[in-house]
Amino acid sequence: MYPASAEGRNDDKNRALKRYGPIALIAVVVLAVVGLVVAGGGDDELATNGSAVADTGSAGDTTPATGPPNDGTQPPDGGTTAPDSTDPPATEDPLPADSPLPDGVMSFGVASDLGLNIDFGDRCDPDTGRVKVPDFFAPECYAPFDGDNGGATARGVTEDSIRIVWWVSQDSDPILDFITSAISNDDTNADDEATMRGLIELYETYYETYGRKIDLVVMVGSGAINDEAAARADAVKIDEELDPFMVWGGPLLTNAFAEELSARGIPCFGCGPGQTSEYYQERAGLAYAITKGPEQLDLMVAEYIGKRLAGDPAIHAGDESMHPQERVFGRIWLESSAASVESNARFETALEEFGVSIAESQSYALNPATLQEAAATVIARMKDAGVTSVIFNGDPIAPREFTNEATAQNYFPEWIVTGSVLIDTTAFSRTYNQEQWAHAFGISNQAARVDRQVAGSFSKYEWFHGEPPAADGNIGVINPTVQTFFSFLQGTGPNLTIETFNDATFLAPPTRSALTAASLSWGSQGIWPDNLEPDYRGVDDISELWWDAEATGLDEIDKDGTGLWRFVNGGQRYKPGEIPEGPPQAFDSESTVTIYDERPATEAVPDYDPLPTQ
Numbered sequence: 001m002y003p004a005s006a007e008g009r010n011d012d013k014n015r016a017l018k019r020y021g022p023i024a025l026i027a028v029v030v031l032a033v034v035g036l037v038v039a040g041g042g043d044d045e046l047a048t049n050g051s052a053v054a055d056t057g058s059a060g061d062t063t064p065a066t067g068p069p070n071d072g073t074q075p076p077d078g079g080t081t082a083p084d085s086t087d088p089p090a091t092e093d094p095l096p097a098d099s100p101l102p103d104g105v106m107s108f109g110v111a112s113d114l115g116l117n118i119d120f121g122d123r124c125d126p127d128t129g130r131v132k133v134p135d136f137f138a139p140e141c142y143a144p145f146d147g148d149n150g151g152a153t154a155r156g157v158t159e160d161s162i163r164i165v166w167w168v169s170q171d172s173d174p175i176l177d178f179i180t181s182a183i184s185n186d187d188t189n190a191d192d193e194a195t196m197r198g199l200i201e202l203y204e205t206y207y208e209t210y211g212r213k214i215d216l217v218v219m220v221g222s223g224a225i226n227d228e229a230a231a232r233a234d235a236v237k238i239d240e241e242l243d244p245f246m247v248w249g250g251p252l253l254t255n256a257f258a259e260e261l262s263a264r265g266i267p268c269f270g271c272g273p274g275q276t277s278e279y280y281q282e283r284a285g286l287a288y289a290i291t292k293g294p295e296q297l298d299l300m301v302a303e304y305i306g307k308r309l310a311g312d313p314a315i316h317a318g319d320e321s322m323h324p325q326e327r328v329f330g331r332i333w334l335e336s337s338a339a340s341v342e343s344n345a346r347f348e349t350a351l352e353e354f355g356v357s358i359a360e361s362q363s364y365a366l367n368p369a370t371l372q373e374a375a376a377t378v379i380a381r382m383k384d385a386g387v388t389s390v391i392f393n394g395d396p397i398a399p400r401e402f403t404n405e406a407t408a409q410n411y412f413p414e415w416i417v418t419g420s421v422l423i424d425t426t427a428f429s430r431t432y433n434q435e436q437w438a439h440a441f442g443i444s445n446q447a448a449r450v451d452r453q454v455a456g457s458f459s460k461y462e463w464f465h466g467e468p469p470a471a472d473g474n475i476g477v478i479n480p481t482v483q484t485f486f487s488f489l490q491g492t493g494p495n496l497t498i499e500t501f502n503d504a505t506f507l508a509p510p511t512r513s514a515l516t517a518a519s520l521s522w523g524s525q526g527i528w529p530d531n532l533e534p535d536y537r538g539v540d541d542i543s544e545l546w547w548d549a550e551a552t553g554l555d556e557i558d559k560d561g562t563g564l565w566r567f568v569n570g571g572q573r574y575k576p577g578e579i580p581e582g583p584p585q586a587f588d589s590e591s592t593v594t595i596y597d598e599r600p601a602t603e604a605v606p607d608y609d610p611l612p613t614q
Contacts, residue, residue, distance in 0.1 A: 102493035102500065104210060106143040118143050123206050123611060131206045132611070134463060135455075136603040137517060142208035142490045149211045149494035155265075156245030157496050161215040164485075165242050167234065167249040167257070167271070168192060173224050187471040193218050195461070195471035196478050202464045203486040205614045210494040217242055226253035231272075235260035245496070247271060248481045253336070262286040267498055269481045276339065280536035285502035288522065290480050290538040291445060292419070294339075296528060298347040299576060300542050301418045304443050305329070305391070306354025308584045309416070314388035316586055318412025318439045322388045327414075328359045330387030332378055332402060334394035334420075335363035347393075360385035366395050375401040379409055389414040396422035403433035417442035419542060426555035430563045434549045437563070441546035441586035445539050447517050448571025450596040452476075452558070455516065455603075457483075464610045473557040484538070506534060513541075515571035515593075515600050527575060541575045544568040546586040551594055566592040570600070 101110055108129035111118045124141035125132050131141055149159060156163035171189050200214050219238065223230025231251040238247060238261065250257040250271035258271035262283045269288045277295055280287050292300070309329075314322045329351075333344050340363075348358055362378040364371065379402060382390060390413050392399060399415075406412065417424050417440055424444040429437060452458040457479035461469045469475045489496070491504035506523030513519050520538035521527065527540050544567070551564040568585040570593050585591075599605065 102491075102504075103495065104145055104147065104149070105491065105493040107491075108141040111143065120144070125606065125608070128606070132606075132608040133206055133460065134605045134608055135460060136514065136599065136605050137511070138605070139207065139487060139490065145208060145210040145494060147494070150496075153495050154245055154497040156243055157212070160212055162209075162212050162246075162489075162496065163215040163217065163242070163244040165217045165219050165238050165244040165247045166193075166196060167219050167221060167238075167247060167251070169221050169225055169251070173221075187474040189218075189220065191470040192474055192478060195469040195475050196482065198461060198465055198469060199457075199475075199479055199482050201613050202461065203483060205464075205611055207486040208490045209486070210489075210496070212496070217244065221251055223251070225251040227251065228254045228256040231257035232260045235264070235266075239264040239266060246485070248485070258287060265498075267501070269485065273336075274537075277532045277535065277537075281534065284534075285498050288484075288505065288536050288538075290484065290520070292539050293532070293535075293537045294343045295346060295532055296535075296537060296576075297419055297445075298343065298350050299529075300443060300579075301391070301393075302347065302350035302354060302356075303576065303579050304542075304544075305351060305416070306356055307579050307581045309389065310354060310356045312583060314414055316439050316441060316584075317388055317414045318436065322413065325388055327389045328385070328387050329356065329389050329391055330360040330382045330385060330413075331358050331362070331391040332382070332394060332398075333361070333363050333392075334366060334398070336366065344393075358391075360387050364394065364398065366398070371398060371401050372405075375405040376409075378402065379405045379411060382406075382413070383409060383411040387413060389416055391416045391418060392423065393418050393420045394423075395420075396425070396428040399423060399428075399432045399437075403436035406436050407433050412436065412439065415440040417444065417545075419443055419445045424545065424565060426561075426564055427557055427559065429547060429565065430555065430561055434563060437547050438549035439547075441584060442544075443542040444545050444565075445518065445542060446545075446565075447543060447573065448515050448567040448593050448596060449556070450516050450599060451554075454597070455599050466610075476556070510540060513573065514603055515573075516596065516603060518573065519575065541573040542579075543571055543573050544585060546584075546592075548589070548594065553595055564594040566594055568592055 101107065106116075106118060108120060108124065111120075112129070120126070120141045121144050123131050128138075129141055130138040132138075151159040168189055196218075197216065200216060204213055219234065219242070221227075221230065222234055231254045234251070235257050238244060244266065247261055247266060247268040248270065250261075250268060252273055255272050255275070258268055261268050261271060265286070267286045267288070270290065271287065274289060274291065274293060275287075277293055280289075280293075309327055312327060314325055314327045317323060331344070331347075333340070335341060335344075344361065344363070348361070351358065360382055362381055364374045364378060367374075375398070392402070392415060403415070412435070415436060419442075422428050424442075424446055429440070432440075450456060453462075457475050458469065458472065461475060471478060488501060488504045488508070491508060492500050493504075508522065510521035510525055510527070511517070511519050518539045519541050521540055522535055522538060524533045525535070525540075526533075528535055545565045546568070547563065548566045549563050551566070552560070552562050553564050554560055566589060569591050574580075
């Protein structure tokens with residue numbers, strides 16, 4: 001099996017790679033909510049075709065100031081955290097044979113440490129050591145490669161290409177159609193493909209690829225996203241006919257696709273519903289994801305409830321008669337597999353460690369024909385059990401039915417959001433019963449939003465190409481995987497194999513903290529309990545937020561309307577163990593932000609003119 005970590009390698013090289021590996025990783029910023037689907041227990045996965053989206057993040061422990069002005073619309077006060085600045089060395093030297101990086105790889109930081117004067121080219125800003133992209137999370141520069149890259153170092157790899165199969169769902173998928181009917185977006189598969197190819201052009205221009213370009217093969221699924229037989233057949237076709245190095249994306253309501261690919265030795269990124277840490281560890285080097293795993297999110301939600309809510313009165317319930325009562329917790333969760341049942345049991349165990357119990361636990365199925373009837377039964381049982389605070393963990397459509405039913409039954413509890421897929425997006429939250437959702441608060445994987453004309457994948461694409469992406473609604477969900485891949489590729493070097501790619505993934509340190517981005521890491525970073533590492537999932541932190549039913553502005557796909565999420569302390573984020581004790585900072589607009597009109601002062605970037613496409 002492929003390496004789960006770099007343990008046993010040369011220690012000096014490992015330390016240097018930890019510091020100077022592909023440190024430009026994805027940082028979650030904003031959601032484009034189209035082509036969406038929920039994975040197995042609700043919190044298992046933000047689906048690749050509906051995931052939190054991002055721009056590259058870079059390593060470091062620089063923590064920006066928090067707490068914007070009280071109007072909740074402007075960035076927080078505080079000085080700018082400038083990127084690292086290192087003057088180029090004075091002499092020209094070849095790449096040393098004893099470089100701490102893989103053969104053929106040289107980063108700006110290592111070159112500076114070794115006193116080398118290397119021409120990093122027009123794509124590099126010598127004052128910052130980062131590529132000339134107007135992005136706070138721009139990656140460190142890597143030296144242009146000149147030499148023999150080894151040619152066919154792995155399956156799907158040649159001297160000048162890396163074959164990637166990008167799996168996309170059918171333009172009309174019944175389950176996706178059901179989910180996306182709640183929002184408006186007209187992006188097609190053709191728009192998505194054009195945008196993906198445009199993003200690849202951007203990253204090939206600024207990221208070092210060691211003489212190779214992406215040979216992208218787009219594969220439209222042969223069946224619906226829950227069709228196990230079709231999913232397995234697609235994986236077989238990829239293996240026997242398309243012969244790639246890696247696969248991006250996959251049908252998101254069946255594990256068959258990812259399992260078949262891994263059995264055939266083909267790595268994939270975001271190939272199916274989220275799985276446990278054990279699943280990824282058993283397939284070391286063959287499966288990666290960007291969002292948290294179910295166990296990770298369970299721990300964060302339990303920590304939030306235990307530290308912020310348990311034992312206190314339900315002061316944020318819509319029914320004032322509940323305000324003096326100590327919170328009574330109920331949980332509504334999506335059941336789609338045995339794994340989701342196990343996830344629910346694991347969550348309740350995690351809560352017990354904080355002395356918290358669930359008074360009423362109700363599951364439901366994602367079935368358009370039965371959802372309304374199920375909602376009536378579930379809400380009645382929550383009400384009969386005296387639940388003051390409903391912990392919701394499911395898909396982004398169901399809250400519409402549950403909140404409408406709660407109002408019909410004259411039941412107005414607190415609604416506690418848990419980072420489950422897309423519920424904490426404005427586009428979907430506006431479709432819920434606002435009399436109920438005005439009492440929604442909790443935690444989110446998402447980071448504070450920035451006007452997408454100012455920052456993020458949309459603005460970066462437009463800056464580089466001089467026009468908006470064809471998939472102007474979907475670019476946010478297209479960008480994460482491709483950007484992550486290029487980030488790791490830089491640190492992998494010319495000898496591209498499954499093993500060296502996995503090493504680079506694990507040796508990259510966590511991305512630096514920010515208000516408008518999550519911190520991500522893979523491997524064994526000491527962030528999660530030992531049984532959850534090595535970690536093949538990216539996002540490590542959460543933000544605290546609450547729903548302002550009166551705020552107005554644009555949603556994630558630029559639809560104007562009423563209702564926005566407010567991010568507490570300007571979007572301050574917490575890793576495991578960092579959530580503070582005390583009442584939740586909900587329904588107080590002081591020091592909150594809905595959408596940053598400009599980049600936070602701590603995330604300012606230089607202005608650059610784009611380079612021509614390579």
